[in-house]
Amino acid sequence: MRTTTLKNLRTRNLAITAIFVAILLIQTFAPNIGYIRILPTLPAITTIPLTIAVYSSLLGYKKGTEFGLLWGITRLIVAYVQPGDLVSLLLFRNVFISLIPSIVAGLVPGVISKLKSKISSPIVYLLAGAFTSLANTFFVILLTTLFYFNNSKALLQALNSQNSNNSLFVILILALGFSGLVEMIFTAIATSVIVLPLKRVLERNI
Template structure:
């Protein structure tokens, strides 16, 4: 039991270190394409891999860590005005991150005893789900939070008229980022998780 706890603690420490590097070093965790819009983030890949390796509970806590870090970053060093407006809100910053940490762990748990080919497909699905969960819930929660005061946010999302529904503007402005993140995470997750699982089984 002590050996397993030590192994889990070591894995968590490694992933926290990777996460901090992604957060603190420019163009590793957040790749900025358009200066006025939120960056494409590679952090869902880290969250997906950790949750698949450690399970849904650990993944949820990692998601909480991500959400709080995202909110702190919005207050201390926001990369753009939209991120500042969105992620200074606790609900928008934390809830999508928590769910993004929970869902891949649940997928991994449900397919843990399946044959290897099914597991690899599930890792791909889990990677896509992690990114899409983050994007979809950020869009939905933002549209709810800013429902009564959308004009200011609309002005920073792009050239939208005042009559444009906020959720439509968010889907157009943030949707492409979300799709790129989802494809990237879906492709890379099984490439990393499959050999890591084999190594971890050997070390007990």
């Protein structure tokens, strides 16, 4: 009985992974689904953190981290084959800026979801979604600041801030803050709404 249950669990997880990989690829390569461009000079608002948050909340931080790595790889590929704006081109052709924020974003919701025994589930998944988006935005800004600290001219020009006296870190927060805030609110609410019923269905079918 135990062997059968484990086999069913692996099969279920494999099916879930296949579905989410397909969703991620569609979001990545289909126009205006995963990356929604409002202003041509700024990076797109992305819906992909929602996919990452839901997957990691369902299958845990280990699988979530692997899924985050996959997102980072697709992000790197897009930066080379179909960059949507100059800022994304400058940022995400850097392997570290593409991969590290994506991996952390995959790790975070799985870790936070473990708190559901101590905090009510809706709040846990709300936090999981919010911190997925926040982790991605924060590490993109942090790593961009580190890598462009001594060579920020091209990036500042792309951000229309070449003559600004502010630090690059502050400029990035101001430039990416709006899209990051929208992403965080959207991801937090949608993760809570989506994960709870999916969890119930999956737990009934084990």
